[in-house]
Amino acid sequence: MTSSPHADSELQNYKGWAGIKRAFATPSALTMLFLGFGSGLPFLLVGATLSTWLRDTGVALSVIGLVSYASFFYVLKFLWAPLIDRYPLPFLGRRKGWLALSQLLLISALAGMALFGPQSSLLLFVALTGLVALAGATQDIVVDAYRIEVAPVQSQAALAATYILGYRFGLIISGAIALYLAELTSWTTAYLVMAACILLPLLAGLLSKEPAAQALAIREIRLRDAFIKPFQEFFSRNGIWLALALLAFVGLFKLPDQMIGVLAGPFYLDSGYTKADIATVSKVYGVWIGIAGAFLGGICIAAFSLRSMLVIAALAVSVSNIAYLLMANNPGENWAFFATISADNLSQGFAGVVLVAFMSSLTNRNFTATQYALLASLANLPGKFIGGLSGYIVEASSYSAFFIMSTFSVIPTLLLLAWIWHRIQADKLQ
Structure with missing residues (x-):
């Protein structure tokens, strides 16, 4: 494909030091830092951190292994991604609506895990764990789509870098910090704090701009x-x-x-x-x-x-x-x-x-x-x-x-x- 002189000029604006400054200076880069944090946070809360909690309360290793299958939602997320492309919610916009919904579900499900715990009703606890994984995987779908649509291709690496930085912070908080909190206070307090941390990416998403509408009338597709x-x-x-x-x-x-x-x-x-x-x-x-x-x-x-x-x-x-x-x-x-x-x-x-x-x-x-x-x-x-x-x-x-x-x-x-x-x-x- 041969690009036009105008396109070539635009590409040059994104190269060298000027391209670096332009890519990282976009407001979306800061937004992706918080959204990356939100994506990284629930991953360990249904993985290694959760396994530690279950073992700490005396749950059998065989049961812990079965509960870990809840995280499979992260591998299978492409199965319901078409619904997110097809059905924009009637509030906030095509991407921001789904983003807010998934984050609110995360807060509710994490709070539910904290308040009920595995010792009260293991079946209910596992169901809440599955809901956290489903909401977390859905949040990932929306955040990835938002990142691609909100900025040109030439800025994607910068947005990915700030996203990964936020994601790593989310892993640190839900890994090391959650364990420290559980040791010093209780698992209930630790997971309630984790639920409260989702408020940061929720606020960032609400304050961000909705990506421009695409040419295709996606809602008309069967x-x-x-x-x-x-x-x-x-x-x-x-x-x-x-x-x-x-x-x-x-x-x-x-x-x-x-x-x-x-x-x-x-x-x-x-x-x-x-x-x-x-x-x-x-x-x-x-x-x-x-x-x-x-x-x-x-x-x-x-x-x-x-x-x-x-x-x-x-x-x-x-x-x-x-x-x-x-x-x-x-x-x-x-x-x-x-x-x-x-x-x-x-x-x-x-x-x-x-x-x-x-x-x-x-x-x-x-x-x-x-x-x-x-x-x-x-x-x-x-x-x-x-x-x-x-x-x-x-x-x-x-x-x-x-x-x-x-x-x-x-x-x-x-x-x-x-x-x-x-x-x-x-x-x-x-």
Whole structure:
């Protein structure tokens, strides 16, 4: 696709230092900080933090494992995303209405979990947990759609960077802070405070601007077509082969990182590090390195080409896995742990923003919620499936062999990128 001189001029306005300032200075960047916080907060409250609460009250491990299935709403969110695209609520606007509704449900369900607790009625408690996961996943759908629609493609990396920063803060609050509150006061107080924290993104959403209405009269689409047309449009716009290649590329992009993710904790322990070491280096230091990587990604995309950043990000995620050989060959050495986490989390943060910006560029703004939800789910499924088999691979070989194998798993991703390089709409990726 050949862009017009006016479009070329607009793209130049988004490059270099001027592009960085313009992208990060948009008011939407600050809004995404708070909305990212709201998205990150409930994730651990139906995950690791919830499991700790259940175990602390004497719930059996088998039951805790079953309750964890509530978080599957986050993987399946593309199933009801068409309803959010199809039916705008009769208040606040197409995106802000759903955003406010999901956040109000989050506040109510978290407060319900706090007040009832697992010891009173476990069945009711599990139902409330499911409602939190459903509302949290719905909030994610709306926030992703809002981010894509509220600003041009050239600003998406900056919005993704501030979103990820807020998301990380949400994880810190719902992880470390919630546990501290539970220890010092009670689980009821901890979850009531978490419910109150949702007021921040709720207020940010209410004060934000509603994205401009799209050209397509989405409300005139039949309900059945609301589930078909987003996928039909994606394949029609790109063609069957390119569409399949794009979906495969998105699914494989984070494969090297996701292969290691499942075994990271056991590897740290097997390498001689204590739980305190893991908490300090991986959960505290690593979080801030990941945030730095996210902002580096946002800056680089604002200054340079998104297409070239895809190459750098894919290679970074892959090559950073070699750093794990430092820990494998120097067990128990803190310098090796810090060096590995630095390389791994910096590349993860950088690549995460690049992938978000790329997936945003692939969506049609008439079907933003559905198409992005599909891409986001797909970006996690292949890696999680293969990661589940990683234990067998290590047992059959060694940690070192597995890390080398995960590094070379980037080859299919690079081959796909080479094939789609001249087939994707270049004007969106400059």
